[in-house]
Amino acid sequence: MLIALALHYATFGPAPAMPFLSFFPPIILASVFLGRGSGLIAVAISTALSIYFFIEPQFQFALPTPADTIGATLFVLTGCFIASMAEALQRANVRADRAQRDDKAALARAKAAWHDLDLLLVEFGHRTKNDLQRITATLMMQAASAAPEVGEALRAAAERVRVVAHVHDRLARRDGHVLVDVRVFLEDLIADLRASTAYLRPVGLFIEAEQHMLSVNRAGAVGLIANELVTNALKHAFPDDREGAIRVTLHSSGPDYLLVVADDGVGMPQKPTDDSQRPAKQGGMGRRLVRALAAQLGGSIETSCAEPSGTISTIRFPVSAPGTYDAPV
Secondary structure: OHHHHHHHHHHHOOOOOOOOHHHHHHHHHHHHHOOOOHHHHHHHHHHHHHHHHHOOOOOOOOOOOHHHHHHHHHHHHHHHHHHHHHHHHHHHHHHHHHHHHHHHHHHHHHHHHHHHHHHHHHHHHHHHHHHHHHHHHHHHHHHHHOOHHHHHHHHHHHHHHHHHHHHHOOEEEEOOEEEEEHHHHHHHHHHHHHHHHOOOOOEEEEEEEOOEEEEHHHHHHHHHHHHHHHHHHHHHOOHHHOOEEEEEEEEEEOOEEEEEEEEOOOOOOOOOOOHHHOOHHHOOHHHHHHHHHHHHOOOEEEEEEOOOOOEEEEEEEEOOOOOOOOEEO
16 A cells, blocks of 8 residues: 555655545455455555545545545445455455365376276286186196096186186276277187197188177177187088188177178088087087077077088177176277
């Protein structure tokens, strides 16, 4: 207020011209920077200084004319309004800053929590995979010392456990759900099968899959089905070191996913229209497992002959099964 008084004297001198004009800026500054009520105190001080120094008779607290009274009254009302508005804006700004800081802190805590969840998910996947690998190793050791028929069954069981272990190696989170990128998962699965048969059979294994995020249970079922069908084709479709290829595809078709395993091997002795008519030698545990897994997916399996030779197995299952969360990419 004293600075405003000095500036007014320097600009207008002791004349009573515009006695209240110079005091509006300090009222605003006091309201913004000096806390609640400071603006109203500044209005009171400004009014007193203006009346005492600039209104005739000077150096007295008097308003001799109605015009002086009206001018002082308008100044007080205007100053109080400006002070109230400035303080309200300042309080709103302080609340906004506090809310912004709280939001940043909450966001930082949320990011830390998500990071911890990611670490826990990775740790869970590694632990589960390691446990399943130990089971696989145990089954393979038992298969090595068992009778041929029992050993083959144990090795098949170990291969199925290995497929489940691959699922847990590809866990990811989306919208709070644990999901598996089925394309990457199937590519890894076929790569492993290719590596295990590359030097034993002249059969090429190929994969072409769309990128879709499936729940852990559904991805595991898809992987087990693909493993069983490819393994079955390697056993029965290419006798006597016959050359050929096995192709695995996964794509969406309307409301369904289609998992197709096709080979150009010797084909089936007959031409069944559904899987239940498949010959007995190809309808063992693996085929029963495939039918059971397809049913769990809410789908079905059809097996047909390829042209000019070979077999095509098609598993059709819905994109979104009841009670599950899948997210197509």
